[in-house]
Amino acid sequence: xxxxxxxxxxxxxxxxxxxxxxxxxxxxxxxxxxxxxxxxxxxxxxxxxxxxxxxxxxxxxxxxxxxxxxxxxxxxxxxxxxxxxxxxxxxxxxxxxxxxxxxxxxxxxxxxxxxxxxxxxxxxxxxxxxxxxxxxxxxxx
Amino acid sequence: xxxxxxxxxxxxxxxxxxxxxxxxxxxxxxxxxxxxxxxxxxxxxxxxxxxxxxxxxxxxxxxxxxxxxxxxxxxxxxxxxxxxxxxxxxxxxxxxxxxxxxxxxxxxxxxxxxxxxxxxxxxxxxxxxxxxxxxxxxxxxxxxxxxxxxxxxxxxxxxxxxxxxxxxxxxxxxxxxxxxxxxxxxxxxxxxxxxxxxxxxxxxxxxxxxxxxxxxxxxxxxxxxxxxxxxxx
Numbered sequence: 001x002x003x004x005x006x007x008x009x010x011x012x013x014x015x016x017x018x019x020x021x022x023x024x025x026x027x028x029x030x031x032x033x034x035x036x037x038x039x040x041x042x043x044x045x046x047x048x049x050x051x052x053x054x055x056x057x058x059x060x061x062x063x064x065x066x067x068x069x070x071x072x073x074x075x076x077x078x079x080x081x082x083x084x085x086x087x088x089x090x091x092x093x094x095x096x097x098x099x100x101x102x103x104x105x106x107x108x109x110x111x112x113x114x115x116x117x118x119x120x121x122x123x124x125x126x127x128x129x130x131x132x133x134x135x136x137x138x139x140x141x
Numbered sequence: 142x143x144x145x146x147x148x149x150x151x152x153x154x155x156x157x158x159x160x161x162x163x164x165x166x167x168x169x170x171x172x173x174x175x176x177x178x179x180x181x182x183x184x185x186x187x188x189x190x191x192x193x194x195x196x197x198x199x200x201x202x203x204x205x206x207x208x209x210x211x212x213x214x215x216x217x218x219x220x221x222x223x224x225x226x227x228x229x230x231x232x233x234x235x236x237x238x239x240x241x242x243x244x245x246x247x248x249x250x251x252x253x254x255x256x257x258x259x260x261x262x263x264x265x266x267x268x269x270x271x272x273x274x275x276x277x278x279x280x281x282x283x284x285x286x287x288x289x290x291x292x293x294x295x296x297x298x299x300x301x302x303x304x305x306x307x308x309x310x311x312x313x314x315x316x317x318x319x320x321x322x323x324x325x326x327x328x329x330x331x332x333x334x335x336x337x338x339x340x341x342x343x344x345x346x347x348x349x350x351x352x353x354x355x356x357x358x359x360x361x362x363x364x365x366x367x368x369x370x371x372x373x374x
Contacts, residue, residue, distance in 0.1 A: 013165075016231065016234075021235070022228065035367075066231045066357045067353075076172065076173060080180065094191045094194070
């Protein structure tokens with residue numbers, strides 16, 4: 001039944017050394033300390049980028065050593081890198097989209113909090129007219 | 142060379158599903174399957190991080206103010222706890238691979254204990270906040286005692302409008318992460334029971350490896366959440 005050239009007993013999966021595991025954990029502790037220390041320094045808009053960069057280094061260490069990607073088939077690493085790439089792409093696009101339309105939303109909210117005249121009371125017997133009014137309000141902005 | 146003996150065949154074939162030709166194939170297929178699931182988990186938290194990014198881009202004031210409600214020391218302690226638990230999880234895989242049953246049981250047990258410690262610290266954080274009225278969305282209503290706990294420099298700063306949105310993202314991200322930790326504890330208890338029964342060997346350790354992969358991902362997600370919420374600066 002074994003279609004591979006090697007007998008099943010010849011399979012020698014890679015066993016990671018204890019030194020690599022403990023060493024990686026110590027580096028992760030150190031980098032956590034660095035993250036906290038750097039957060040005390042005021043870097044303005046750079047601070048989030050620096051924090052994410054250090055977090056990425058930590059995540060890479062976890063992925064390569066703890067999750068064994070360094071010693072695995074490359075395709076597993078490709079799956080993770082692909083997922084992260086699409087997440088970054090998704091977040092980037094969504095933030096871009098949001099900041100484009102935020103001024104319109106802010107203007108609409110201003111309009112809501114300072115009405116020029118009191119809005120007429122809604123006719124409660126006809127529920128759908130209320131939502132149509134709200135859509136109309138948004139469009140007039 | 143003659144083939145494997147009857148005993149070898151039985152032991153080596155243990156836990157080898159009939160649709161796989163060897164333990165190697167079974168292991169690599171199972172591992173790839175786990176990685177594909179982890180990819181979906183990355184996108185899952187990616188969606189929450191997108192919410193974080195938008196809300197922070199449009200309301201930076203609530204993020205600056207919000208950090209003072211969070212204790213970075215507890216967050217940092219949780220990070221250390223999770224990294225240690227990841228070490229124990231990776232170590233448990235090594236023990237399974239080396240047929241070290243006692244080591245396997247010890248490391249699996251330690252992972253569970255540390256995961257519970259994470260949830261205990263999280264409980265302390267959450268209960269303090271919820272008692273102080275620091276909850277999500279429009280229900281955000283901090284008590285006077287809670288506001289007193291903020292640093293002196295923030296006492297005269299008015300609470301920003303829409304402050305609740307910061308805590309909506311905070312509870313969503315850390316809460317869902319906490320649920321993932323809880324699921325991980327359940328999975329590790331299952332592994333502990335199976336390890337006690339002697340299910341795992343150097344030929345069959347795929348469940349230990351797969352759950353460890355899940356656990357490392359949970360750790361990775363917290364590595365990103367910690368600076369995003371606790372170290373806003």
